[in-house]
Amino acid sequence: MAHIEECRLLYNQLVCARVQAWEKNKESLSRYEQQATLPMLKQQRKSFSLVYSQVLQQVCQRVDWAFKGFFRRLKERAKTGEKAGFPRYKGQNRYDSITYSQFSNGCRLDDKGLRLSKIGCIRVVQHRPLEGMPKSCTVTRTATGKWFASISCDIGEPTPCKEDRPPVGIDVGLNSFAVTSDGQKIANQRFFRKEEKALAKAQRKWDAVKKKPKTDAVREKRRKVIARVHERIRNKRHNFAHQESRKIVNRHSFIVAEKLEVQKMQKNRRLSKSIADVAWSLFRHCLEYKAEEAGIGFKAVKPDYTSQDCSACGHREKKSLSDRVHHCKACGYTTDRDHNAAINILTLGLQRQAD
Secondary structure: OHHHHHHHHHHHHHHHHHHHHHHHHOOOOOHHHHHOOHHHHHHHOHHHHHOOHHHHHHHHHHHHHHHHHHHHHHHHHHHHOOOOOOOOOOOOOOOOEEEEOOOOOOEEEOOOOEEEOOOEEEOOOOOOOOOOEEEEEEEEEOOOOOEEEEEEEEOOOOOOOOOOOOEEEEEEOOOEEEEEOOOOEEEOOOHHHHHHHHHHHHHHHHHOOOOOOOOOHHHHHHHHHHHHHHHHHHHHHHHHHHHHHHHHHHHOOEEEEEOOOHHHHOOOOOOHHHHHHHOHHHHHHHHHHHHHHHOOEEEEEOOOOOOOEOOOOOOEOOOOOOOOEEEOOOOOOEEEHHHHHHHHHHHHHHHHHHO
C-alpha cells in the first residue's frame, strides 16, 4: 500500500509539472523528459527510492497516456460531442495499481510466491498456469481491500482454426441478452436489477455516516459494504460475459457482432440503467480477444437497418421497438425480430470479409 501511495504522489507531481511548464513557458513535456527528472525527485523525496525504478517510470507512462488521451478527445470533440476530460490529480484511494513493465527484471513467480523488487515475496493463490512468455505484472487493490496480480503473457501467433464450424451473427438486446443467427437465445441476467435492494439498503446506512471523518471505523465499514455489492455485481457480470463468449467461440469459425455506440445510447434516460447493466461492450471485447486467441475470424459491423430489412428478400419496412415479430409483407417470411437482425448482421459480416 505504501508503494501505491508513493506512485500516487509522483503521478500528481508529474501532472503538476506538465501544467506549470505549459503555463509558464508554453512547453509540452514528454514522457522521456519527465523520466529524466526522477533522480532529482528521489533526492527531494527520499521515500520515492523505496519504490522500484521501473514502477516509477511506468507512472510517467501513465501520465503521458492521460495527456495523449486528452488531446485526442479534444480533436474528436467536434464529431463525438464528448467532453475532453483534462487529466486530474489523484486523491486518496483514487490510485489503485502499480506495474512492473519487465517481468524478468524486478518480478518473478516461483513455488514460494510472487517476488516483487523492493516489496519481497508474496504468497499468492494462482488462478491458472502461465502460458507463453510473461511480459509484465500489474498489482491492483480493489475497493474492498483485495489484492490481485495480473501477469500479461505473449503467446505468439494464434493457430488458425481448422475445424469445419459454421459462422454466426449476434444481435444483442435488452429483452434477451443476445440472439444468434442460428436461433439460440441468451437470457438477460439483469445482475444490477437483482442487487438493487441490497445496494439501496447499504446506501441508506452510508448516508447516515458519510459526513463523519474518513478515519472513522463505522464510516469505513459501511463504505466497504457498498463496495462489496458493486464488486459482486461486477464479478457476476464479468463471469457471465466470459462464459457465454467462450461457448460461442468454441462453436463457430467466424463471429460477427454489432458495433454499437453504447455511450450515446445511454443518454436515453428510460433505458440508460438497463443498457449499463447488460454490458454489451464487455461482451464484444471478450468475443474479440477470445476469437483472436482461438485463431478464428471476428468482425464488428454497424447494425443500421438490420432490424428493418428482411433477411430472406431484403425488403425494408420500419418497425417500432414494440414490434417483436418480423413479418415481411413482400415475401411472407416470419421470424423473431432479433433472429432476423442476427441473420442480417451475419450477412453484412461475410460481405465485409469477402471485401
